[in-house]
Structure formats: C-alpha cells, structure tokens
Amino acid sequence: MSTASKQIIKNLSVDCVVFGFEKNSLEVLLIKRKGNPEKGSWALPGGFVLKTEALDEAAVRILEETSNVKNIYLEQVHTFSDINRFPLRRVISVAYFALINPEKHFLKPGIDTTDAKWFEVNGDIAFPFDHESIFAKALNQLRQRVRNKPIGFELLPERFSLTQLQNLYECILGESLDKRNFRKRILGLKMLIPLNDFEKDVAHRAARLYKFDFKTYQVLKNKGFNFQL
C-alpha cells in the first residue's frame, strides 16, 4: 500500500535523524532514495504526513516504513521551511531525532528506499536537500541532551561496562573524559545496577557489567540533572 493512497498532506513532511552507537562509533541512519528527486542518494529517512495522523505518529510510521526501525524514542527537533528546500514544490519538514541500539534493529529498505545503512557521524556525508542543516541541528540537540538528561539506555545493549558507557559519552561529545571522575559521577546518579557478570574472552581484566535501573533512569529523565561531564 503506498502512502499516496492514504491521503498525504503534500506540503508537510517529517525527517528523522536516527542515532545509533556501535563499535565505539556514533552513527546516523540513512536510506537510499528509490525515486526522484535525488534518486540514489543517501538521505535522512523521511516522508509525508498523512491527513489522519499527528507528527509524532508520522515519525514512527515513517521510520518503520523506510527502514524497519520500530519502537524507539523520538523527539521533535525543529521545523524547516526554506522556500526552496525541496526542489519540486514547497514542502516544510519537521525534524525528529531518535536514539536506538543498532544491534536490536535489522534494517531493511522499505517504501521509497532501496537500501538503509549506518554512516559514521564524524565521516564526510554528502547530504541531499537541506539534510545537512537538519542533521547538524539534531546532533547539536543530542549534545545538549547528554549533559542534562541521562542517555544510553536507548543506545547500549542491555548489559554493558562503564567503559562502554564512557565511550558513548565521548563519542557524542567529541571529547575525552577522565575515567575516575566519569565513574564517580555516573555511579553517583544511582541509575546503574551492578551485575555479577563480567566481560568474557578479553585479553585483559574483565570489566564488570551493569544495567540501567529503569525506574531511576526515568525519574532522572524527567527531572534532569545539571553537571559537567
């Protein structure tokens, strides 16, 4: 079933900046466009809003349709409205940003896409349309977010080491952090539960694994915190 038959709003789209963390690298999900304009180029997953849905719903649907990504945290970022941002006609686009753990999502191309793939955030990405600005704004928002809300639950495997968490923070912020201070502050938040499990098959002392205390995590997410990492 094509989106067209579902009554789209022709001048309103949603674009999603989906961040994932894998192999110590922060990545962004792009899809290869099946149709014109910009056919064949790698773009942010996006699509038109239906007459029957709110923007949040559209974002969820579009991510599922274009790349098979489901059940994730989404947050509205900004609305882009340059007159010529889309070449065929005037379309304004609402940007969303999302965090997921790539390992939990098997990408597959969907409607309007021939492929879906992760790209390194720090690599050189040639975005079509105004997706460069959209991406930049979303990345910026992610960097703000990490300093006053807990983050990681959405991006890491269920059990992880403190070093993994620190790597995640370092990737997002683009700076390196002091190990001892990082641990002190993170553990001080009491949002991690230490497990009696350790890394396996590593050529060095095995790191203890932790999981998120989901309840505390949610509380912190609501009330936020305020420290320098």
Add this chain to the structure above:
Amino acid sequence: MSTASKQIIKNLSVDCVVFGFEKNSLEVLLIKRKGNPEKGSWALPGGFVLKTEALDEAAVRILEETSNVKNIYLEQVHTFSDINRFPLRRVISVAYFALINPEKHFLKPGIDTTDAKWFEVNGDIAFPFDHESIFAKALNQLRQRVRNKPIGFELLPERFSLTQLQNLYECILGESLDKRNFRKRILGLKMLIPLNDFEKDVAHRAARLYKFDFKTYQVLKNKGFNFQL
C-alpha cells in the same frame, strides 16, 4: 491588503507567544479574535503562512499585522499537530516565542483582531484551541533559557537597576533569589556596564543604573553559560 490575497498555505499557521515585562510582572500578549472560530476570545497572535515566506518571516509579519509589534527577538519553539487542534480543518501550527519590552511597543489591533492586550502570565487565562499547551511549552522554554543564556536586554528599558533585573529573573523563574549572590554572579558575567546615573525621586536610596554591554551579551548568548541562579 488581506492575507488571503497573498496566497496563504491553508494548513500551516504560526502562533507567537510574546513575553513582556512591566511593573514587575511577566506578561503575555494576546489578541482578541475578530472572526470565527472563537470569535471574541483572547488568543495567541497567529496566522497562516504565505507561500512565499519561510516560517521565521511569517512570525515577524504576523506579529506586526496582528498587534503592531516589530523588530523583536524570535525563536522557534515547537510544532503542534493534533488532528483536531483547529476546529474547521486540519491545520498544523508552528509556535514561536518572543521577548519584548512593552514600553517600546504601542499595541494596536490589526488584521483579524479587534484588540491586543497584555495578560499576567501567572493569572488565570482561558486560552482557546490548544493555545494553553503552546503557551505552557513556550513558558517552559523561557525558563530553561534564562538559566543558560543571558536574558533581559529584550525585556528591560535601556537603563535599569540590578533590582529590576533581579525582579525579572524572579518573575520568570517563579522563585526568589538571594540579592548578594545574584549581584555577584550577574556582575561576574561582565555583561553590564555601570552608569553614573541613579534612580530619581524614590523615597529611599537611589539605585545605580546599568546598561547591557551588547557585545559581551551577544558573546554570552552564543556560548551560553551554566549556573544556578
């Protein structure tokens, strides 16, 4: 000239939450609606976007048209898209928030409005449509803003006392602050220039007046700061 003749986008509007500070009270600008729906009720100034303008431009134009407010700081807040937020048809609305000094703006009703007036933010306001949510989101954003960016330049007269500035902060945050600590921190930012002028005709010791060092103010606005007021 009516907006209709300028080719509006019928499903896309902008609503503005304009904050002003006067007589130690934080206020929001509302306009009285001339037409249906919600004729006669006090609403956020808003209007439809033209096919020929970006959202930021629309916000500027709409504020000027509805209430004669010009030349102000505007910032996009959020896009509201509930299917039934507007009763006549599906309209999504992009909210902006703005800060102005009421004394510098002579309100007068414009297109689609029969009146324009300031309302106390802390009073009971009966908003039409989903303007309650829009207002709440904007106020929330203002409260965030005040903690990590300088604010006040847009809301205060050119020359003002430290007490006025403190009152402004207290109004926005809805809590009272310690005078000595407030002064230490504000002066520490080096964004104020002390003048050799003082309050006049007050029945107590006259307060020194300050003005903003616009350059430092702008620098701080870009790089932000991070302290608890």
Add this chain to the structure above:
DNA sequence: TCAAAAGTGTTTGCAATACACCCATGC
C-alpha cells in the same frame, strides 16, 4: 526619625578537577 530599598563580605560546604598506580587476564 522613620520607612523602604540599596548596597556590601565572609564563611561554609560541596562538587569539579587533576592526577598515578596496581590488578586481572590472555597470549
């Protein structure tokens, strides 16, 4: 002389920073 707000410093505690060595493991 009283009322009302302006103006001013110090102490205390906490949280951020900087920093270096021993531990466990696989090869």
Add this chain to the structure above:
DNA sequence: GCATGGGTGTATTGCAAACACTTTTGA
C-alpha cells in the same frame, strides 16, 4: 612476562549557598 584495559582514592580549587547590617533618601 608482557601488553592491554579495568579499577581505585586523594588533594586542591572554585563556585554556590547561606546569612545581617549599614547607607541613603524622601516623607
């Protein structure tokens, strides 16, 4: 036994918080 990353504690510093009295002015 060596290379690799895991794990740990302390001293210092700077900033936030709490707090009360004197000064100026007009009525």
